[in-house]
Amino acid sequence: MEMPEQPRSRRQTRAAILTHLLQSGGSFRPPLARAVRLSEASLSRIVFDLKTEGLIAEVRRPAPYVGGPTGLVSLGSSVALAAVELTGQWLSVGVGGLSGELHYTERVPLPVKLNLGSVSHVFREALALLRDWTRQRRVRLAQIGVSVPGLGRLSEFGNPIIPCDVGHISDMLGEMFAGVPVAFTNSVVAHATFHRCRTENYPFSGAHLFVFVGQGVAGTWMDDPVEDDALQPVELGHMVFAADGPRCRCGHHGCVEAYTSLPALAELLGVTEADLLRLGNEWVTTIPLLPRVRQELRERLFRLGLAIGNTLNVKPCRGVAISGWPSLLSEDDRKAVVDGIDACLLGGRTLAQVSLAFVPPSTGNDPQAALAFAAFCLARCGGMHAASTEAA
Missing domain, CATH: 3.30.420.40 (ATPase, nucleotide binding domain)
Structure with a gap:
């Protein structure tokens, strides 16, 4: 039997509207009312308050269909x-x-x-x-x-x-x-919040795991933004794969971060971390990958996939978004991450019904x-x- 929905406070209702606009970039009133489960009359009252406070704005746009709404509700610019x-x-x-x-x-x-x-x-x-x-x-x-x-x-x-x-x-x-x-x-x-709110056509709207590969390697569970536990960090970068591996900043040896962070990537490519950061996203076309280096890179990406797959084994979810330098690589190189995930999940991604998406790096902005x-x-x-x- 489905439990009746708990009544929401004014703050929670306003939060539902604002977070929806933050993640969608804007909405006409009818779909906004449906998304936040309000009648159009109730929505109008709250929209009036939010407009008065400068939190939202409404501009006239061509109707999405004949006789449709023309007022596009979006976040205000005065706050x-x-x-x-x-x-x-x-x-x-x-x-x-x-x-x-x-x-x-x-x-x-x-x-x-x-x-x-x-x-x-x-x-x-x-x-x-x-x-x-x-x-x-x-x-x-x-x-x-x-x-x-x-x-x-x-x-x-x-x-x-x-x-x-x-x-x-x-x-x-x-x-x-x-x-x-x-x-x-x-x-x-x-960075997870930035991508969820600012990346056009962000691949997931429901609960998923966001993985960030930068100075460090970490993840966060992402869920309904109005919930208190909407963003829960997970230290997947500190899974140890080799006790005799390279030393990690956490004090252990052989963590996945010690193989796949930006400092580790710079060392593998034979450049300083400062030079790698200065090149930004251009490093992938500027620095040639020798066959030996490419092979090592793929082995490290496989370990990253293992860490993600192990995380999903502990707490399953249907989607994984990966941001950072692996997103810049060719599909052939990125396949090593996918293989690593598949090596962990029982039956692979297909049976586990996991979707994987690479989103652009957001370091440097x-x-x-x-x-x-x-x-x-x-x-x-x-x-x-x-x-x-x-x-x-």
Whole structure:
């Protein structure tokens, strides 16, 4: 027997509308009402409120069919969000809108010697630039999203990728941007959010696994964005495949990340990591792959596939999206990832009914991932400050 649906609060209903618009890019009223399970009359009342607050806009567009609706509902452009994104090279800050447009961005390089003190100094410098820009233009921020590589359960004991005192940085943000909601996440969640909300024709709409191959290798389970556990990181990059393998930044040897991260790829290709990052997506056409290197690359991609397949064996799901440098390779090379997944799943992908899609790399476009995460946070709380009064 199907359980009756629980009544939603005003915040939850607003969140359903905003997250749908964030993921779809815009919708006419009838399909929007169906998607968020509201009558058109109820939708109209909430759309009126959201338009008044500048969270959404409605523009006239040609009707999709004769006699159809002409008002396309999309996210508004008057709400300002701040993005703070830490990468292996610098700290990016920016101010942008709900739809991803950036109005301001600044990058402060990281020092050669990385420790808690030197990284905190970079944060203070970058956040001061952000504060000054918003003050000079009287920009009122609705949300700040902060993306930090490797942020997770053990982060209070020291960040494993870039030394970063999250508690101290949180205090810094509270001091400089009093009253503005701040949300921290790790890079994989920020990049997953960016792809889900900004990639045209993103391959999955339901529950799936997103895998990010960059400075590190990680995944996140993605589900209904209104749920509290919509984004759940999974450290699949730290599955150990060879106890005598290369040392990983986590302290173990032979993790899949130690074979397939960008630093590991740079070493295999015989270039510095800085040169690889400078080439961006062009490395795949610039650096020739010798037969020996290509074979080794495929073996490493097979291990990546094994790690993904093992993850799906533990928690099955119907879709996997992979972003990062493997997406740039030819289908012949990428087949090694597919083979690795098939080697793990009982009966292979066909019987397990798993769809696999490669999406473009999103490294190098910071702070866009942090901005998408900030938009997601604001949408998920219905555009209402956490302290605001809840209405039924």
